[in-house]
Amino acid sequence: MSELRVSVVGAGLAGCEAAYQLAKRGYCVDLYEMKPEKKSPAHKSDALCELVCSNSLRSDRVENAVGLLKAEMRLLDSLVLRIADETRVPAGGALAVDREGFANRVTEEILNHPNIVLHSEEVVRLPEPPAIIATGPLTSDALAEELSRTFGEPLHFYDAAAPIVSFDSIDMTKVFRASRYGRGDDYLNCPMTRDEYFAFYRALITAETAELHLFETPRVFEGCMPVEVMAKRGELTLCYGPMKPVGLETEHNVPFAVVQLRQDDKDGRLFNIVGFQTNLKFGEQKRVFGMIPGLEHAEFVRYGVMHRNTFLPSPKLLNYDYQAKSVPGLFFAGQMTGVEGYVESASSGLIAAVGMDRYLRGLPPLDFTAKTAIGSLGHYVAEYPGDDFQPMNVTFGIMDPLKKRIRNKRERYAVLAEQALEIVKNLSQSC
Numbered sequence: 001m002s003e004l005r006v007s008v009v010g011a012g013l014a015g016c017e018a019a020y021q022l023a024k025r026g027y028c029v030d031l032y033e034m035k036p037e038k039k040s041p042a043h044k045s046d047a048l049c050e051l052v053c054s055n056s057l058r059s060d061r062v063e064n065a066v067g068l069l070k071a072e073m074r075l076l077d078s079l080v081l082r083i084a085d086e087t088r089v090p091a092g093g094a095l096a097v098d099r100e101g102f103a104n105r106v107t108e109e110i111l112n113h114p115n116i117v118l119h120s121e122e123v124v125r126l127p128e129p130p131a132i133i134a135t136g137p138l139t140s141d142a143l144a145e146e147l148s149r150t151f152g153e154p155l156h157f158y159d160a161a162a163p164i165v166s167f168d169s170i171d172m173t174k175v176f177r178a179s180r181y182g183r184g185d186d187y188l189n190c191p192m193t194r195d196e197y198f199a200f201y202r203a204l205i206t207a208e209t210a211e212l213h214l215f216e217t218p219r220v221f222e223g224c225m226p227v228e229v230m231a232k233r234g235e236l237t238l239c240y241g242p243m244k245p246v247g248l249e250t251e252h253n254v255p256f257a258v259v260q261l262r263q264d265d266k267d268g269r270l271f272n273i274v275g276f277q278t279n280l281k282f283g284e285q286k287r288v289f290g291m292i293p294g295l296e297h298a299e300f301v302r303y304g305v306m307h308r309n310t311f312l313p314s315p316k317l318l319n320y321d322y323q324a325k326s327v328p329g330l331f332f333a334g335q336m337t338g339v340e341g342y343v344e345s346a347s348s349g350l351i352a353a354v355g356m357d358r359y360l361r362g363l364p365p366l367d368f369t370a371k372t373a374i375g376s377l378g379h380y381v382a383e384y385p386g387d388d389f390q391p392m393n394v395t396f397g398i399m400d401p402l403k404k405r406i407r408n409k410r411e412r413y414a415v416l417a418e419q420a421l422e423i424v425k426n427l428s429q430s431c
């Protein structure tokens with residue numbers, strides 16, 4: 001083991017991945033996590049690497065950018081991906097996990113690693129380098145203020161989580177099992193007639209929302225918009241979004257709209273309402289979502305909530321390996337850098353750890369380039385040109401286009417993916 005100690009702050013998706021990557025490279029890692037003593041409004045479990053909302057890590061196909069990102073991370077021995085694969089639950093073409101099993105297994109790996117020491121405490125000051133800060137979108141107030149002060153910028157926008165209901169409370173006589181386009185039967189589908197949809201829609205847009213006890217006007221992130229905010233954009237907007245019926249028609253039934261429920265735990269006792277992030281008051285969630293066929297008597301084991309989300313003005317502050325431009329040896333990782341999503345957050349933890357290792361060995365940063373999904377995220381957060389920088393999911397749109405023009409989208413993405421995986425495979429020898 002190296003004599004060198006590295007601090008990692010925050011043991012979520014990014015922090016656990018970073019700690020593991022550093023530990024397996026021989027560094028002694030001091031991992032700081034404020035749970036279980038102190039929890040953000042969205043964190044409920046005492047385990048590390050908690051999934052605060054959906055249990056889905058999204059598509060697992062390489063023709064989809066987040067599927068490609070996963071394939072690249074598997075090549076780089078990602079802890080988060082290995083455990084996600086171990087704890088997966090049925091979800092069509094997506095990688096969804098048993099929420100508790102996933103967090104417990106990552107916790108076990110971290111606690112049992114001889115090079116990692118877990119300190120259960122809140123960090124309120126930026127630690128001395130070498131350090132990786134990965135305290136997430138719900139960074140505790142004291143540290144968020146310290147970051148604001150240090151970098152002279154406000155660091156907030158708003159995000160929302162979807163409710164979870166118990167399987168036993170769903171009226172299965174009204175619900176059918178199917179995945180879209182006949183790809184299996186992993187989802188529970190609540191079909192609505194036209195009349196049911198419009199009654200639901202009217203109730204949703206007039207329902208009472210919870211007050212936000214926060215000090216600035218909410219800016220809502222487009223990728224995680226509360227369902228009631230989306231509904232207010234137009235009476236049919238939901239039918240093209242989370243309630244779209246396409247691919248779920250049956251021989252006997254062509255629903256006007258469909259609400260989908262996705263399995264949330266290994267045993268199939270819990271289901272989340274897909275795309276129904278919300279800021280409605282809890283009583284209103286019970287009343288309005290109770291109008292969904294099959295959910296009339298649903299037991300809500302967790303209500304949807306809306307939260308502050310903290311991220312840095314990364315294009316001003318960070319390099320593509322997530323290292324602070326002005327403080328050598330200080331790296332950031334996870335959602336607070338402006339990557340969005342569980343997999344993206346873990347991937348930035350992996351890259352920050354690789355960057356830290358190279359920094360400590362006196363080597364230049366390793367550039368995965370925007371030809372790969374994992375590299376494109378680093379380049380996005382470090383080089384976004386406008387004033388309206390916002391967290392970003394991985395997409396083919398932030399990757400470098402192919403030199404050769406391929407009209408067919410599927411073919412184009414397949415070639416991009418093949419090229420990216422080749423690059424990552426080669427670079428994995430150097431990290």
Ligand SMILES: Cc1cc2nc3c(=O)[nH]c(=O)nc-3n(C[C@H](O)[C@H](O)[C@H](O)COP(=O)(O)OP(=O)(O)OC[C@H]3O[C@@H](n4cnc5c(N)ncnc54)[C@H](O)[C@@H]3O)c2cc1C
Nearest residue numbers: 010012013014034053054123135136140334335341342345
């Ligand atoms: C309400 C909500 C819902 C979301 N839903 C989804 C979703 O469905 N799908 C998706 O892909 N992404 C979702 N995200 C976005 C994001 O991908 C996740 O939040 C993800 O967990 C981010 O990973 P992270 O490692 O950056 O942060 P986290 O996983 O949040 O980890 C940060 C850790 O740092 C700890 N911490 C915070 N401050 C301190 C401190 N001062 N000292 C010590 N420890 C500290 C926290 O307790 C936490 O364990 C959601 C975000 C929010 C806020």
